[in-house]
Amino acid sequence: xxxxxxxxxxxxxxxxxxxxxxxxxxxxxxxxxxxxxxxxxxxxxxxxxxxxxxxxxxxxxxxxxxxxxxxxxxxxxxxxxxxxxxxxxxxxxxxxxxxxxxxxxxxxxxxxxxxxxxxxxxxxxxxxxxxxxxxxxxxxxxxxxxxxxxxxxxxxxxxxxxxxxxxxxxxxxxxxxxxxxxxxxxxxxxxxxxxxxxxxxxxxxxxxxxxxx
Amino acid sequence: xxxxxxxxxxxxxxxxxxxxxxxxxxxxxxxxxxxxxxxxxxxxxxxxxxxxxxxxxxxxxxxxxxxxxxxxxxxxxxxxxxxxxxxxxxxxxxxxxxxxxxxxxxxxxxxxxxxxxxxxxxxxxxxxxxxxxxxxxxxxxxxxxxxxxxxxxxxxxxxxxxxxxxxxxxxxxxxxxxxxxxxxxxxxxxxxxxxxxxxxxxxxxxxxxxxxx
DNA sequence: ATTACTATATAGCGAGTAT
DNA sequence: TATACTCGCTATATAGTAA
Numbered sequence: 131x132x133x134x135x136x137x138x139x140x141x142x143x144x145x146x147x148x149x150x151x152x153x154x155x156x157x158x159x160x161x162x163x164x165x166x167x168x169x170x171x172x173x174x175x176x177x178x179x180x181x182x183x184x185x186x187x188x189x190x191x192x193x194x195x196x197x198x199x200x201x202x203x204x205x206x207x208x209x210x211x212x213x214x215x216x217x218x219x220x221x222x223x224x225x226x227x228x229x230x231x232x233x234x235x236x237x238x239x240x241x242x243x244x245x246x247x248x249x250x251x252x253x254x255x256x257x258x259x260x261x262x263x264x265x266x267x268x269x270x271x272x273x274x275x276x277x278x279x280x281x282x283x284x285x286x287x288x289x290x291x292x293x294x295x296x297x298x299x300x301x302x303x304x305x306x307x308x309x310x311x312x313x314x315x316x317x318x319x320x321x322x323x324x325x326x327x328x329x330x331x332x333x334x335x336x337x338x339x340x341x342x343x
Numbered sequence: 344x345x346x347x348x349x350x351x352x353x354x355x356x357x358x359x360x361x362x363x364x365x366x367x368x369x370x371x372x373x374x375x376x377x378x379x380x381x382x383x384x385x386x387x388x389x390x391x392x393x394x395x396x397x398x399x400x401x402x403x404x405x406x407x408x409x410x411x412x413x414x415x416x417x418x419x420x421x422x423x424x425x426x427x428x429x430x431x432x433x434x435x436x437x438x439x440x441x442x443x444x445x446x447x448x449x450x451x452x453x454x455x456x457x458x459x460x461x462x463x464x465x466x467x468x469x470x471x472x473x474x475x476x477x478x479x480x481x482x483x484x485x486x487x488x489x490x491x492x493x494x495x496x497x498x499x500x501x502x503x504x505x506x507x508x509x510x511x512x513x514x515x516x517x518x519x520x521x522x523x524x525x526x527x528x529x530x531x532x533x534x535x536x537x538x539x540x541x542x543x544x545x546x547x548x549x550x551x552x553x554x555x556x
Numbered sequence: 557a558t559t560a561c562t563a564t565a566t567a568g569c570g571a572g573t574a575t
Numbered sequence: 576t577a578t579a580c581t582c583g584c585t586a587t588a589t590a591g592t593a594a
Binding site: 131132134135138141142144145146147203204206207209210211213214216267270 | 360417424
């Protein structure tokens with residue numbers, strides 16, 4: 131049994147996001163169609179993984195979701211929404227950040243493939259935008275894909291590319307968002323363009339920008 | 344692994360509800376973190392359960408969701424929505440149906456418990472309303488619960504009760520919806536009231552009514 | 557490349573039970 | 576009543592391989 135499903139079933143018993151449900155392992159087992167022992171184990175694992183908080187009592191246990199547990203369910207909801215209701219425009223606000231400076235090297239490596247897909251030679255560098263939370267289903271908004279490849283003895287992962295509109299104050303520029311297929315969990319968007327976006331738009335570290343996907 | 348999550352992962356690869364994705368069992372296995380053989384088996388089972396349609400080809404397989412498969416995901420999305428966004432008012436349209444006539448007997452058995460919870464002696468009968476599709480998360484809208492019990496050597500399952508407003512033409516009456524806790528999958532709502540709803544509202548089999556939960 | 561069979565390994569379930 | 580441990584068994588995953 132996938133523990134996400136246990137989490138999902140628990141959510142059905144909770145009145146709302148930050149409420150607490152009192153349930154015995156026997157009851158939970160019955161709802162899930164497993165034994166009391168197994169349900170007990172599930173709860174122990176969920177607690178260990180910090181997806182639920184629980185207080186084991188003489189009669190049943192009080193269970194509530196942690197921030198992480200809720201995030202998993204929210205993410206599932208978002209993903210399903212993207213799928214069922216179709217693509218949507220996303221607007222993300224973030225701050226320009228310095229990045230690790232690797233952007234230039236990577237773009238150089240991907241440059242010919244990017245040129246083939248987008249029809250222009252990209253500026254050798256990325257504009258990094260730090261966001262509070264990476265929105266779910268962003269990969270779905272991609273319109274181009276570059277598969278993984280090998281070059282100079284190194285392997286480069288596949289990337290997805292989405293068209294975006296970068297806004298800073300009253301200025302707005304059409305450019306492209308690069309998304310590694312292997313989910314990296316740093317909360318940064320990497321944006322590429324024909325030109326140097328920093329100088330073109332007058333951006334500095336910390337500048338508040340809006341990304342319209 | 345719960346197959347619902349295989350379905351969920353597949354949905355993430357599909358562009359939209361009725362599109363087709365071409366994927367090999369190897370690829371799917373990698374995304375799910377299982378072997379190619381296991382992924383292959385998953386797909387076979389999903390197909391057998393009529394949750395996906397697939398065309399196995401020389402290079403990968405074309406996969407799309409069936410109506411049933413999509414319904415499962417939609418249901419998950421709805422349930423998560425109820426949980427994350429909070430309770431909502433539901434409006435269900437259905438037709439008065441004849442039912443199996445067991446309603447009277449059951450209500451008689453539950454009568455004293457209903458009276459204790461709702462403060463009135465219910466009419467010995469239920470108004471059955473046939474709906475197209477049972478909306479997800481309806482149980483969540485219950486405000487009272489009667490636990491399972493034994494009586495006259497038989498056991499009666501727990502039920503949940505929700506306040507509803509029954510509308511027929513310009514008439515509207517406040518009454519109660521009875522929901523067995525053990526999910527029964529017939530698409531009928533069972534409504535109880537102090538009085539005989541059929542005669543009070545002039546309902547006949549097939550009358551189109553609106554149920555506001 | 558693929559899919560998917562059979563055989564083997566192992567992960568996970570639940571009975572029994574202690575607490 | 577509960578929770579949750581050990582342990583044997585079975586259900587499920589993977590390796591090897593055929594088609």
